[in-house]
Each structure stands twice: as structure tokens, then as C-alpha cells.
Amino acid sequence: MKSIRIFDTTLRDGMHAVSHQMTPEQMATIAARLDAAGVDTIEVGHGDGVGGSSMQYGFARATDEEYFKAVAKVLKKTKFAVLLIPGIGTVEDLEVAMEYGVNTVRVATHVTEADTGEQHIKFAKQNGLETIGFLMMSHMATPEKVVEQAKKFESYGADRINITDSAGAMLPAEIKVRIESVLDAVSVPVGFHAHNNLGLAIGNTLAAIEAGATSVDGTIRGLGAGAGNAQLEVLTAAMSKAGYETGVDFYKLMDLGKDIIDNIMDRPQIISNDALAIGYAGAYGSFMLHSRRAAEKFGVDARDILLELGRRKTVGGQEDLIIDVAIELAKKKAAL
Amino acid sequence: MKSIRIFDTTLRDGMHAVSHQMTPEQMATIAARLDAAGVDTIEVGHGDGVGGSSMQYGFARATDEEYFKAVAKVLKKTKFAVLLIPGIGTVEDLEVAMEYGVNTVRVATHVTEADTGEQHIKFAKQNGLETIGFLMMSHMATPEKVVEQAKKFESYGADRINITDSAGAMLPAEIKVRIESVLDAVSVPVGFHAHNNLGLAIGNTLAAIEAGATSVDGTIRGLGAGAGNAQLEVLTAAMSKAGYETGVDFYKLMDLGKDIIDNIMDRPQIISNDALAIGYAGAYGSFMLHSRRAAEKFGVDARDILLELGRRKTVGGQEDLIIDVAIELAKKKAAL
Numbered sequence: 001m002k003s004i005r006i007f008d009t010t011l012r013d014g015m016h017a018v019s020h021q022m023t024p025e026q027m028a029t030i031a032a033r034l035d036a037a038g039v040d041t042i043e044v045g046h047g048d049g050v051g052g053s054s055m056q057y058g059f060a061r062a063t064d065e066e067y068f069k070a071v072a073k074v075l076k077k078t079k080f081a082v083l084l085i086p087g088i089g090t091v092e093d094l095e096v097a098m099e100y101g102v103n104t105v106r107v108a109t110h111v112t113e114a115d116t117g118e119q120h121i122k123f124a125k126q127n128g129l130e131t132i133g134f135l136m137m138s139h140m141a142t143p144e145k146v147v148e149q150a151k152k153f154e155s156y157g158a159d160r161i162n163i164t165d166s167a168g169a170m171l172p173a174e175i176k177v178r179i180e181s182v183l184d185a186v187s188v189p190v191g192f193h194a195h196n197n198l199g200l201a202i203g204n205t206l207a208a209i210e211a212g213a214t215s216v217d218g219t220i221r222g223l224g225a226g227a228g229n230a231q232l233e234v235l236t237a238a239m240s241k242a243g244y245e246t247g248v249d250f251y252k253l254m255d256l257g258k259d260i261i262d263n264i265m266d267r268p269q270i271i272s273n274d275a276l277a278i279g280y281a282g283a284y285g286s287f288m289l290h291s292r293r294a295a296e297k298f299g300v301d302a303r304d305i306l307l308e309l310g311r312r313k314t315v316g317g318q319e320d321l322i323i324d325v326a327i328e329l330a331k332k333k334a335a336l
Numbered sequence: 337m338k339s340i341r342i343f344d345t346t347l348r349d350g351m352h353a354v355s356h357q358m359t360p361e362q363m364a365t366i367a368a369r370l371d372a373a374g375v376d377t378i379e380v381g382h383g384d385g386v387g388g389s390s391m392q393y394g395f396a397r398a399t400d401e402e403y404f405k406a407v408a409k410v411l412k413k414t415k416f417a418v419l420l421i422p423g424i425g426t427v428e429d430l431e432v433a434m435e436y437g438v439n440t441v442r443v444a445t446h447v448t449e450a451d452t453g454e455q456h457i458k459f460a461k462q463n464g465l466e467t468i469g470f471l472m473m474s475h476m477a478t479p480e481k482v483v484e485q486a487k488k489f490e491s492y493g494a495d496r497i498n499i500t501d502s503a504g505a506m507l508p509a510e511i512k513v514r515i516e517s518v519l520d521a522v523s524v525p526v527g528f529h530a531h532n533n534l535g536l537a538i539g540n541t542l543a544a545i546e547a548g549a550t551s552v553d554g555t556i557r558g559l560g561a562g563a564g565n566a567q568l569e570v571l572t573a574a575m576s577k578a579g580y581e582t583g584v585d586f587y588k589l590m591d592l593g594k595d596i597i598d599n600i601m602d603r604p605q606i607i608s609n610d611a612l613a614i615g616y617a618g619a620y621g622s623f624m625l626h627s628r629r630a631a632e633k634f635g636v637d638a639r640d641i642l643l644e645l646g647r648r649k650t651v652g653g654q655e656d657l658i659i660d661v662a663i664e665l666a667k668k669k670a671a672l
Contacts (some may be wrong), residue, residue, distance in 0.1 A: 203539020230535070
């Protein structure tokens with residue numbers, strides 16, 4: 001029976017779905033139950049990782065330290081991870097996390113910018129942490145480019161590579177080719193993190209495992225940015241049916257959903273029109289609001305703006321392009 | 337580009353999610369917009385098909401005739417279908433439907449009981465309807481058994497066979513082998529109807545198409561029994577990404593969701609613990625309530641009862657078994 005490692009990100013990606021407002025006490029309760037359910041690793045903190053609590057990314061209810069302290073107390077077997085996005089989090093943030101027992105870090109960069117994570121990966125490795133290179137928006141790069149970036153992570157010392165479908169924009173075949181290509185090129189194991197914008201979080205995760213991924217991410221009730229992550233209690237049940245060993249008692253995850261998570265959620269984790277538009281376009285979730293404003297101003301459809309932004313592989317920071325795209329679309333429309 | 341026919345079942349399977357309480361006016365509004373969006377076929381009526389409105393299956397807001405009359409007025413290009421479950425619906429119900437312009441019928445039987453649909457299929461064919469044999473709970477039979485039953489449908493004159501994952505209990509590979517096996521054995525086309533209990537409605541539908549299915553089902557917002565159907569606006573977007581031609585403008589389906597369906601829904605279509613338990617066990621949704629009562633009485637877990645019912649391939653009408661299973665589980669528990 002193939003054994004697959006489970007990363008729960010309810011206490012990190014799930015924070016996006018509650019505007020980063022979980023309390024340290026809630027995190028401790030959830031962490032204890034994830035630990036008791038047999039989850040291998042949990043990722044904790046602001047939705048945008050260590051140092052994320054800010055004006056720009058939204059203030060969390062508590063500080064990183066308060067969350068780490070609360071969670072550290074309850075963990076018995078489960079590994080304790082954080083996400084670090086270079087530019088948001090720093091090595092100093094990681095030092096703080098280590099003081100509280102964090103032993104795993106995922107250094108997350110845009111799929112074409114692995115080099116921005118070099119110093120963080122090296123620092124983490126020098127300090128004895130398990131270190132994972134996490135390639136966000138992986139749909140924006142060809143499999144060859146993904147391989148190139150994964151090899152960079154490996155050269156910095158990463159213990160594992162994670163392919164991340166941040167916009168939930170990929171189909172099973174697109175996931176498979178990326179996982180297989182990276183596995184062919186590196187000697188470290190590979191994991192996968194799904195989003196559900198096209199309704200494929202679970203289908204894509206199973207496809208990733210078939211392609212050779214040995215770790216997968218999920219959250220209770222699917223809590224997460226956009227359309228959310230793979231719904232972990234469902235994913236682990238499906239994996240059990242498929243004959244994979246996770247070490248997880250998914251009944252306990254279901255009970256955790258019912259007893260705790262359902263009461264914390266602001267809204268059900270559905271695939272909204274906005275989330276679908278983002279997934280279809282393969283665009284950044286943060287472009288939605290700007291696109292809608294521009295759409296209204298120039299009399300075009302926000303979905304078409306997003307689609308064009310996706311085609312151009314526009315990245316965060318290029319929001320000025322949104323107006324340009326809207327104007328072009330309005331001109332084309334007028335010309336019809 | 338491969339062309340795939342879309343069946344929308346919002347106005348039939350979706351009725352389960354609103355306790356069959358849509359009004360004829362709401363159905364007409366929705367049908368008109370599905371037609372304008374380019375949906376090939378819509379299925380209309382009580383969730384359990386023609387004749388379903390009853391004490392046993394729940395009374396619908398209106399009669400079959402009232403729904404048919406309202407919908408018939410608005411359809412321009414879209415085919416007009418009903419579901420007929422022998423034992424619930426009759427040929428007389430079908431005659432009524434035909435008076436209102438219904439031109440397609442799906443005769444739905446348990447996967448091992450295609451012969452109960454013989455007279456209905458023959459009647460429909462004699463009367464010039466497009467006639468589809470619809471095998472419910474297809475996970476309960478081996479691919480060989482599914483083939484045997486599909487061939488029966490074909491011998492009665494069915495124009496198409498539909499593989500139906502009523503409990504949302506199958507994995508992509510299980511769908512594929514059933515679709516491929518049936519296609520190898522019959523000369524009519526094959527379709528697929530998903531449920532989302534394991535989060536795989538969209539993944540399984542894409543797998544069905546890869547295996548050769550040429551028609552697929554879905555509903556706006558995923559409305560349907562249990563965890564719901566494949567969410568049609570999401571499915572058609574994913575199919576567009578995958579390069580399949582559906583004839584559907586999925587922006588219009590998204591708008592229909594926002595303008596109309598969101599206001600009709602009683603609750604968001606999520607994967608609840610109950611729906612997951614049903615999908616994992618591969619049991620009938622109607623067993624949930626009985627299992628929970630028995631679980632409480634005998635101090636066992638309702639999920640374990642469902643699992644055992646699924647293992648035994650228990651079918652509707654065998655509810656007495658639930659108590660037997662609960663007692664056995666309680667004995668086993670006491671012996672531990």
C-alpha cells in the first residue's frame with residue numbers, strides 16, 4: 001500500500017477564508033484534534049505565511065508568536081510547519097518560529113522565481129529544519145520551466161518540492177505532467193497543493209499521487225483562499241478508497257469539521273462565480289476587485305479582463321495592466 | 337475538437353435540494369436561460385422523475401403537468417427530457433409528458449435491474465421519443481455486470497446508455513472501466529451522471545469523457561441529491577479548458593446561478609459529513625436517517641453501519657437490515 005504524507009493547512013491557507021481571524025485558542029483546539037487524527041504535518045499562521053499580518057495582507061487576530069505558542073503546547077506527534085513567502089516573511093520571522101518548535105518550513109515563491117527563496121532555504125537547512133520549496137501558480141510555467149525552478153530549489157538544499165495550483169487553474173493532465181517531469185529531474189520527493197476553482201481539487205490531488213507525488217495538502221471543509229483547498233476529510237476518505245495509506249482517521253476529521261470548523265467559518269466554501277472566473281483565467285485572486293471596477297468603468301465583462309490577464313501571465317504588482325486590458329477590450333467591443 | 341452533449345438536470349435532480357418546491361414559473365425562467373445558454377437537453381420534474389410527487393417521495397410544489405406546461409412554452413432549441421423510474425413512474429405518466437412536448441426520456445433502474453425498464457423503453461421508442469437507459473448506483477455492479485445490463489437496455493431499443501454514480505461513490509478509474517467496457521459491448525453512445533460525495537463529480541466526469549462518454553450531466557451550482565451533481569457552470573468551464581466543445585456559453589450559466597439559482601437554494605451545495613459517509617460507504621442516501629437512529633440505540637457509529645450496508649450492496653426496501661447490522665456491530669464492539 002502506497003503511503004502518502006498529509007499536510008493540513010487549515011490553520012494557514014484556511015485563515016484566508018476567515019480573514020485571518022482565528023484565535024490562538026481555536027488554533028490550539030484544532031491542532032490538537034488534527035494531531036489526534038494522525039495528520040502528519042500542520043501548517044500554521046497567517047494565510048500569507050510568517051510576517052503576513054500587515055496592512056497590506058490583512059491583520060491577523062493574533063501575532064505569529066501567539067499562534068505558535070498556542071499550537072506548540074498541544075502537538076504530540078504532528079510536525080509543525082510554517083509557510084514563508086520571501087518578500088513577506090524573513091529569516092528573522094523564521095527564527096521566531098523555531099523558538100516555538102516549528103520544525104518544517106515551506107518556502108513559497110512564484111513558479112518562475114525560485115531564486116528569491118535561496119537564502120531562506122539555506123538558512124532553514126543550516127538550522128536543521130525540514131525545508132520544502134513551494135512553487136506557487138505552477139500553471140503559469142511550462143513543465144520544463146517548472147523543472148528548472150524545482151532544480152534550483154533542490155540545489156539550495158530543499159528536502160522536497162511542492163507543485164502548487166494556486167489559482168485552481170489546472171486540469172489533471174497538466175498536474176500529472178508537471179509532477180512527473182519534476183520527479184524525473186530531481187532526487188527529492190514531490191508534493192501537491194490544490195485549489196478547487198475548477199472543482200478539481202480532489203481529482204487533481206488523486207492525479208498528482210498517481211503521477212508520483214508523495215505528499216498532499218488539504219484543509220477541513222476545504223477552507224482556503226478562493227474556492228478553497230482540497231477538503232481534507234473528503235480527500236482522505238477518497239484516498240482510503242483508492243488504497244493509499246495516510247495514517248489519518250478521517251472520521252476524526254469529519255468530527256472536527258462538525259464540532260469546531262463549522263462554527264468558525266464565515267461562509268460555506270463553495271465555488272463562487274468569482275472563484276470560477278479566477279480558475280478559468282488562471283489569474284491572481286487579488287485581480288478580481290480591480291477587474292470588476294475596470295469592467296464597470298469601461299463597459300466590458302470582468303471575466304474577459306481576467307482571462308486576458310491570465311493569458312499574459314500577469315503577476316502581482318502588475319495591476320496597472322488591468323486598465324490597459326479593459327481599454328483594449330472596450331475598443332474591440334466598439335469595433336464589432 | 338471533441339463535441340460533448342450537455343444534459344442539465346437542475347430542474348430534476350436539483351429539485352431534491354429544494355425539497356421539490358420550485359414553482360412552474362421558476363422552472364420556466366431557468367429553462368429559458370438554459371436554452372439561451374446553449375444547453376442541449378434539460379430534464380424536468382420531481383427529483384424522482386415522472387410520478388414522483390407523492391407521500392413517499394415528497395410532494396412537489398406543482399404537478400408534473402404544471403411543470404411541463406410552463407417549461408414547454410419557453411424552449412426554443414433545447415431538448416425536453418424527463419426521468420422515469422419504473423415503479424415510481426408509468427407509461428401513463430410518459431403519455432402526459434409527451435402531450436406537453438417532452439421528446440426524450442431516461443428510463444432509470446438500479447444497475448442490476450435493467451429489465452424493469454423494458455416496457456417503458458419499448459413504449460417510448462414506439463412513440464418516437466429519444467430513449468436512454470440510465471443505470472443508477474453503477475458502483476454496486478462489476479464492469480461485467482454493468483455491460484450485461486447495458487446490453488439489455490440496448491436490446492429494448494435504447495438510443496443511449498447512461499452510467500450513473502448515484503451515491504458519488506466511485507473513483508475516476510472505476511468510472512473509466514465501466515464506460516470503456518460498455519462502449520466495447522454496445523453500439524449506442526454512452527453518457528455519465530456524477531454525484532459529488534467524494535468531491536469527484538467534475539474529476540470523474542472528465543475521466544468519463546476521456547473514456548469515451550459523449551454526454552454528461554450537471555446542474556447549476558451543483559444542486560442535487562446528497563452532495564449534489566457536477567456543478568454545470570464549473571464543469572463546462574473545465575471542459576472548455578480541456579478543449580471539448582459543448583455549445584454552451586458558461587458565462588450565461590454563471591449569470592443564471594447568480595441571478596436566479598442562488599435565490600432559490602435552501603442551503604449551499606457542500607459536501608456534508610452525511611454526504612461523505614454515503615459516498616464512502618456507497619450506500620443509499622435514504623439509509624442515513626435509519627442508520628443514525630440505529631446507531632444511537634445500539635451505541636455504534638452510524639458511519640460504520642452505512643459502510644457495512646454498502647459492503648453488502650444493500651438496496652432500497654432492505655431497511656430492516658439496518659437494525660441487524662447495528663446489532664452485529666454492537667456485539668463486535670462489546671467483544672473487543
